[in-house]
Structure formats: C-alpha cells, structure tokens
Amino acid sequence: MATRNTFRSLRTLFIAVTLLTFFTTACKKSGSGGSDVDPRDQYVGTYEGGDKGYQSIITISTIPFTEYGAATIVVTKGANPKEIYIEAARQSFKVTAELNGTNFTVIDKSTNQIFIPFGNTTYTGSYKATGVFDVDQATGKKAIAINATTETLEQGTAVRKAETYTGLRN
Numbered sequence: 001m002a003t004r005n006t007f008r009s010l011r012t013l014f015i016a017v018t019l020l021t022f023f024t025t026a027c028k029k030s031g032s033g034g035s036d037v038d039p040r041d042q043y044v045g046t047y048e049g050g051d052k053g054y055q056s057i058i059t060i061s062t063i064p065f066t067e068y069g070a071a072t073i074v075v076t077k078g079a080n081p082k083e084i085y086i087e088a089a090r091q092s093f094k095v096t097a098e099l100n101g102t103n104f105t106v107i108d109k110s111t112n113q114i115f116i117p118f119g120n121t122t123y124t125g126s127y128k129a130t131g132v133f134d135v136d137q138a139t140g141k142k143a144i145a146i147n148a149t150t151e152t153l154e155q156g157t158a159v160r161k162a163e164t165y166t167g168l169r170n
Contacts, residue, residue, distance in 0.1 A: 040077050040084055040099060043133050047073040047144045047167030054091055055164045058114060061157050073144055073167045083107075086131075086146070088165055093148075095129065102133045112150040114161045123159050125152030131165075142169040 053071030057064050069090065076085045078096055084104060087094045097104040106129035114123045129148035136143040146165040151158070 043075055044077060045075060045169045047169045049167035053167050057162045059160045071165050073165055105130050114150050114159055123152050123154055125150040136168055
C-alpha cells in the first residue's frame with residue numbers, strides 16, 4: 001500500500017522533471033523547426049571605428065612609435081559553431097577567432113610581421129590577439145574591441161607591436 005510520502009515524492013519528482021525539461025528547451029527559437037539559437041548571430045555585422053578606430057604602437061626597446069587610422073571591422077560567421085571571421089581590410093587584418101560568450105581569441109595565426117619604416121626592416125614575432133563584444137554605454141550600440149600583440153627579440157633588443165581595433169555597429 002502506497003503511503004502519503006510516496007505520492008509526495010512522485011509529485012516532487014514530476015515537478016523536477018517538468019522544470020528541467022522547461023529549462024533545457026528554453027534556448028530554442030520559436031517558430032518553424034525549433035533549431036538552436038546561434039550566439040554568433042548577435043555579433044555579425046560591420047563595425048565602424050571612425051578616424052581612430054585603429055591604433056598601432058611599435059616599441060623598440062623603450063622607444064614607442066604610434067600610428068592612428070580609420071578602421072572598418074567586418075564580422076561574419078565561421079565554418080564551425082564557435083568560429084567567427086574578423087576582417088579590417090585597411091590594415092590587412094583577416095583572422096579566424098573562437099567565440100566564448102562575449103570574448104574571442106584568434107586561433108589561426110601565431111606569427112606576424114613588424115615593419116619598421118624608418119629602417120626599412122621587417123621582423124617576425126610571436127602573435128596573440130583577443131577581443132570582446134560589448135555595448136557602448138554612450139550610444140547603446142554594439143561594440144567590438146580587439147587587442148593584438150606581436151613580440152620578438154632582435155640582437156638583444158625587444159621589438160613589440162601592439163594593435164588595437166575598435167568599432168560600433170549601426
């Protein structure tokens with residue numbers, strides 16, 4: 001004979017299963033097919049950086065050389081579910097990045113060139129780039145920020161190139 005506690009336990013189990021089912025299907029699109037929501041969709045687009053959307057600082061030992069310029073950053077979906085393609089054509093910047101929430105890390109590039117125009121010299125260094133998607137507090141527009149670093153040691157002297165790309169999406 002079933003006791004009152006048995007019915008209470010079954011009722012609690014039923015409620016727990018119902019809630020679990022609700023929360024695991026809450027990230028589905030409404031409408032046809034019920035396919036999963038792709039988190040990359042919210043970041044795809046063109047981001048305008050204005051006159052100073054790109055900044056490059058080349059440092060030789062402790063001496064910095066700074067360059068500013070306009071940047072237009074285009075973000076598209078990559079081939080794999082967590083990949084995005086990022087391109088800033090004016091700066092010949094074209095990479096594949098892995099998206100993790102609002103953050104991303106460049107995954108297809110490990111070396112880069114540092115060109116020193118006044119000496120007409122090019123160095124190859126180790127490369128790392130990361131970025132973040134956010135919302136600009138002043139305008140309410142979606143924003144992107146990318147930080148890329150190339151570093152090497154030439155004849156005992158540190159040579160470093162730090163690049164920043166920023167932009168807002170309309």
